[in-house]
Amino acid sequence: MTKSNVNIHVLADETLGGIKREYVEVDRKAEVGEKIVIVEKADCEEGYKNGDVFTVDREYRPADGDVESDGASSDSNCDGLIYREEYRVLEPTDIVHIDGERYKMVDRKAKVGEKIIIVRPDGVIGDDYDTGRVGTVKSRHSAGDVSVETIGLVFGDEYRVLVPLDKHEKTLENKNSVYKEVKNYIHNELGISRQDAQEMISIAVSNEVQKMSESGKLDRIAGEKIESLIEEGFENGGQLLHGFKERVSQTVSDEVGKRIANVLNINVELKEEGN
Structure with missing residues (x-):
């Protein structure tokens, strides 16, 4: 270790x-x-x-x-x-440190106005940039490809996004502060306990599942995912892969959970006492 x-x-x-x-x-x-x-x-x-x-x-x-x-x-x-x-x-x-500022290199698609750093140039003839080159994104293309000022076209697997670290840390600090304020308000002013909040979320999720089932959305979600997994499973010599049943159950569960979270717009973290 x-x-x-x-x-x-x-x-x-x-x-x-x-x-x-x-x-x-x-x-x-x-x-x-x-x-x-x-x-x-x-x-x-x-x-x-x-x-x-x-x-x-x-x-x-x-x-x-x-x-x-x-x-x-x-x-x-x-x-x-x-x-x-x-x-x-x-x-x-x-x-990394660039021009006196600290940045975190993040592997995701860049947005217009963000800085990127070249980490793996593909070596295509005509490209005029090397590893470590930094530039600002002026437009986006498909598959994460971007056009960068002073560099030109950069493919999605050639760069990392540079996120200003001080700004990122300050944002996290602000979010934590807001979370604590809301938590204190819920407990102290409204008198709502953690158990009460859990019950509210449970009821909201149950209601949303019922709505999705009645509207047919739940069947469509499950059907699409299961059909995709079946096609993938039978690619192995016509026999379903080991663990197919478990994968279907977990995949559909994850997909339904994401849909419910998106609809309810809930992002609640219930922390255990002492952790």
């Missing part, structure tokens, strides 16, 4: 064209190509010191986790040997 530390390092990420990226320390064996940081130097004569960051070039004793890095080599350590107990692995996060 790995153990994560709270220490964060902001380093240039060559896989993103040198853009600054946040890394976290993880206590485990390193693999070739990974970044490591010295946390407990073993030999006072070594050329490196605590806090130095290296890239692993070779494994020395894989079973022990000892590695070698050309950057750590010295007159007394020609191969740059670093013992397992001396380092922590630096794992990359989704957070």
Whole structure:
């Protein structure tokens, strides 16, 4: 089991064209190509010191986790040997620093006006952009493809959306604050307990299911999903796949649940006491 530390390092990420990226320390064996940081130097004569960051070039004793890095080599350590107990692995996060701002890279379709970063250019001849290129979306196309200012057409699997982290965290903080205010109002001012709220939701869901059943929507939802699963099941040599019955039940249940939630517009989280 790995153990994560709270220490964060902001380093240039060559896989993103040198853009600054946040890394976290993880206590485990390193693999070739990974970044490591010295946390407990073993030999006072070594050329490196605590806090130095290296890239692993070779494994020395894989079973022990000892590695070698050309950057750590010295007159007394020609191969740059670093013992397992001396380092922590630096794992990359989704957070990058661009023009003094922190952003989270999110894998979704971009909207007009949002910033994106190129993470995997497809190498099509005529494309004039590399990994790490940043731009603002000016129009959208199908399948997540977008037109980006100063870049041009970018396919949906080539980029990640850059979400301003400070703004995102502030939004979450505001939502949590509103949630607490509403919760306190419900409990203190209206005198509604958690059990009362659960009963209200249960009644609303039951009523909605009844409406969907009477209107025929429930039959259509179930029919469409079951028909799709049957076609998929018989693709395996004419025999239904293992667990078909369970998949039908779960899929229809999930679909009905989503439809009910959309109609009721309910997003309630009932937290257990003490959790």
